[in-house]
Amino acid sequence: MTAPAATVRDPEGTPVPSGVWVPVAAVADLAVAPVAARAFGVDLAVWRDGNAVHALVDRCPHRGARLSLGRIVASGLQCAYHGWTFAGDGRCLRVPAQPDFQPPEAHRARRWHACVEHELVWVSPAGPAAAPPALGDLPARRVLSGPFTVTTSAPRVVENFLDIAHFEFVHPGTLGEVGQPPPADYPVVPTADGRPCIASVRVWQPRATAAATCGHWVDYRYEVLGAYSALLVKQPEHGAPGDAYALFVLPVEETVSRVWFVQATADTTTPESTLREFQHAVFAQDQPVLESQQPRRLPLDRSAERHCAADRLANAYRDWLQRSGVRYGTC
Ligand code: FES
Ligand SMILES: [Fe+2]
Numbered sequence: 001m002t003a004p005a006a007t008v009r010d011p012e013g014t015p016v017p018s019g020v021w022v023p024v025a026a027v028a029d030l031a032v033a034p035v036a037a038r039a040f041g042v043d044l045a046v047w048r049d050g051n052a053v054h055a056l057v058d059r060c061p062h063r064g065a066r067l068s069l070g071r072i073v074a075s076g077l078q079c080a081y082h083g084w085t086f087a088g089d090g091r092c093l094r095v096p097a098q099p100d101f102q103p104p105e106a107h108r109a110r111r112w113h114a115c116v117e118h119e120l121v122w123v124s125p126a127g128p129a130a131a132p133p134a135l136g137d138l139p140a141r142r143v144l145s146g147p148f149t150v151t152t153s154a155p156r157v158v159e160n161f162l163d164i165a166h167f168e169f170v171h172p173g174t175l176g177e178v179g180q181p182p183p184a185d186y187p188v189v190p191t192a193d194g195r196p197c198i199a200s201v202r203v204w205q206p207r208a209t210a211a212a213t214c215g216h217w218v219d220y221r222y223e224v225l226g227a228y229s230a231l232l233v234k235q236p237e238h239g240a241p242g243d244a245y246a247l248f249v250l251p252v253e254e255t256v257s258r259v260w261f262v263q264a265t266a267d268t269t270t271p272e273s274t275l276r277e278f279q280h281a282v283f284a285q286d287q288p289v290l291e292s293q294q295p296r297r298l299p300l301d302r303s304a305e306r307h308c309a310a311d312r313l314a315n316a317y318r319d320w321l322q323r324s325g326v327r328y329g330t331c
Contacts, residue, residue: 016040017328018126020227021133022250023260025121026144027053034077036068039123040328041253044112046121047072054088055123057110061092067109118262119144120248133225138233138244138264143272145279146260147250151291153329154228154251155298155321157259160290161230161247162196162222162317164203165310170285174207174278177215184309188316191223194323196316198222208236209243210278211270216240224317227326241266245279251329255296259283297331304331 017040024037030048036058037044043058045068056077058068065081072078075094076087083096084103090111092103113124117132119142124130150157160166165184167176186201199221206215216236223231228249235242243265250258261279299305300322307315321330 016042016125017227017326019124019130020126020326021115021122021124021130022228023118023120023122023132023248023258024055024250026147026260027116027119027121030121032072034068034070034072036066037123038252039112040125040251042112042125043068044123045070045077046114046123047077048121049076049088051116052088053114053116053121055112055114055121056086056090057112059110060084061107061109118142118246118248120260120262133229133231133246133248135231135244135246135262135264139242139266141265141268143263143265143275143279144260145263145276145283147258148260148283148287149252150257150259150287151255152257152293152296153255153298154249154257155317155326155329156290156293156296157249157257158224158228158230158247159298159314159317160286161232162224162313163311164201164220164313165308166289167203167205170289171282172206174282175203175205177204177206180204182310184312186312188312190316190320194320195224195226196222196313196320197224198313208234209241209265209267209270210274211241211267212236222313224320227321227324228329230317243267254329257329295331297329300330 022039025035034045034047037046044055045058046055058066060067060079062084069080070078076085078085085094086109090109092107095101115122122132164182168178182203186198188196191197201220203218205218208216208218219235221233225231230247233244246262248260300318
C-alpha cells in the first residue's frame with residue numbers, strides 16, 4: 001500500500017490519480033452481461049470472464065456506442081452496434097462487416113486494469129503498480145454492505161469514517177451517548193509508509209454492534225489504507241467478539257461517491273441480514289450530514305475550516321493526501 005502518486009491524465013484527457021485502485025461493483029453483480037460503472041468521471045464497461053474481470057472505457061472506438069450495452073462472447077466483449085469484438089486488454093479482435101480484416105492497434109478500446117478483492121471488482125486507470133488495499137489479519141467472516149451513493153466527495157466520506165467526535169450527535173444510542181465525548185488527546189502514529197493511524201482510542205458505546213445487548217467501552221484502531229479507503233478495528237472490553245470495518249469509496253465524480261463496507265467479524269451467529277441492517281442504519285445517519293457539508297470537496301488548506309483537538313486524525317489524513325499528491329475530490 002504505497003502512497004498514491006500525483007494526478008495524471010487518462011487517455012481521454014480526464015485527470016485521475018495514478019496508482020489508485022477503486023471498487024466499482026460487487027463481483028456478485030457481474031453475471032452474463034457487462035455492467036456499466038463510472039470512476040473519476042470516466043464511464044466504464046466491466047465484465048467477468050471466468051475468474052478474470054475486465055474494464056474498458058465505455059465508448060466503442062468505431063462509432064462511440066456504449067460497450068456496456070454489448071454482450072459477452074467467448075473471446076471478449078462484443079459491441080451492440082456493429083459487433084466489433086474486444087479482448088480484455090482492449091485489442092480489437094474482429095470486425096464482422098470485414099471478416100478478413102486484421103484490426104490494427106489503433107482499433108483498440110481503452111483499457112483500465114481490473115481485479116477482484118474483498119468480493120469487489122477494483123479498477124485502476126494507470127496500471128497495476130500498486131494493489132487494492134489489503135486488510136491484514138482479521139476475523140474470517142466477511143459481510144459486504146452497500147453500495148451507498150452519496151452526493152459528496154470520496155475524501156469527505158473517508159474523513160467522516162475517521163471522525164470519533166460525531167458519535168454522540170449523529171449516532172446516539174448506538175455508537176455514541178450524549179455527554180460521553182471521546183478523548184481528544186489520542187496520538188496519531190503513522191504506519192511505516194506514512195499512512196495516518198491511531199493505535200488505540202477508547203470510546204463508550206451504548207450498542208457497538210448489531211449483536212450488542214448492553215454498553216461497552218470499545219478500543220478503536222484506525223488506519224488510513226489509501227486515498228479513498230480506511231480501516232477501523234473495534235475490540236470491546238472483557239473479550240467480547242471484536243470486529244473490523246473496511247471503508248472503500250469509489251469517486252464516481254469529484255462530488256459523487258459510492259460507498260462499500262466490508263465487515264470482518266468474530267461474531268459467527270448474528271445473521272448477515274442483521275449485520276447489514278445495522279450498517280445501513282448507521283450510515284443512514286451519516287449520509288444527510290455528509291451531503292450537507294460545503295464545500296463538497298475536502299479542503300486541504302488548513303485555513304479553510306476551523307479545527308479542534310479531536311480532529312487530529314482527520315487533519316493527518318488531509319495532510320497525507322496533500323503530501324501524496326491526491327487532488328481528486330479535494331480543494
Ligand atoms: S459502434 Fe461499436 S461496433 Fe460500431
Ligand atoms: Fe458516523
